[in-house]
Amino acid sequence: MxxxxxxxxxxxxxxxxxxxxxxxxxxxALRIIVHGSENETDLLIFPHSTVxxxxxxxxxxxxxxxxFEDYTALDESxxxxxxxxxxxxxxxxxxxxxxxxxLKREYNGKTCTVYGMMCIEHVVNIVSYTEPxxxxxxxxxxxx
Numbered sequence: 001m002x003x004x005x006x007x008x009x010x011x012x013x014x015x016x017x018x019x020x021x022x023x024x025x026x027x028x029a030l031r032i033i034v035h036g037s038e039n040e041t042d043l044l045i046f047p048h049s050t051v052x053x054x055x056x057x058x059x060x061x062x063x064x065x066x067x068f069e070d071y072t073a074l075d076e077s078x079x080x081x082x083x084x085x086x087x088x089x090x091x092x093x094x095x096x097x098x099x100x101x102x103l104k105r106e107y108n109g110k111t112c113t114v115y116g117m118m119c120i121e122h123v124v125n126i127v128s129y130t131e132p133x134x135x136x137x138x139x140x141x142x143x144x
Contacts, residue, residue: 002134004115007054008082010036015054015084016043017122020066023057030058032124032132034117036084043120049138056132062112063097064126072123086116093125103127 018033036052037043043051079090088094091114097103105112110129117124126132 002136004056004085004087004131004134007085007134008087010085011083012038013084014038014040014043015117015119017066017117017119017124018053020064020124027059028057028133030061030064030126030128032056032058032064032117032126034119034124040120051138053137055135055137057135058126058128058132059130060128062103062127062129063093063101064124065093067123067125069119069121069123080116082116084118086118088114088116091116091125094127097127 013036016035018035020030020032023029023031032055034054034056035043036054037050039050075092077090078088078092080086080088094103094112094114103112107129112127112129113131115126115128115132
């Protein structure tokens with residue numbers, strides 16, 4: 001297992017979105033599965049043996065959004081660390097949630113974080129006070 005901060009250094013990796021689900025199992029409220037490869041084509045010609053599978057399990061979350069890439073806009077006012085995997089210090093999604101809910105940056109001694117994944121055809125944003133547990137496995141083409 002790894003932590004999200006370690007994924008921020010994957011500057012050469014492309015991601016593709018597989019699924020997001022609200023889990024009803026102990027310790028997991030939200031599960032996101034994405035695939036990663038240094039070769040973008042491997043993600044389009046699926047399955048491929050060079051593709052890694054990332055399973056991100058959040059014990060709790062505030063909000064999440066999956067937006068089809070055609071409907072996203074580049075906004076240079078946003079600030080983040082990372083590339084395909086991101087942690088935002090300034091996020092339009094977080095600003096929107098603060099305007100439309102009672103979301104606070106700090107709550108019960110925990111800091112709210114905006115996690116992002118820039119995938120081929122999708123942008124995934126998750127707001128959470130807890131860091132996800134991440135399991136990385138090699139995708140086996142014979143098991144898809």
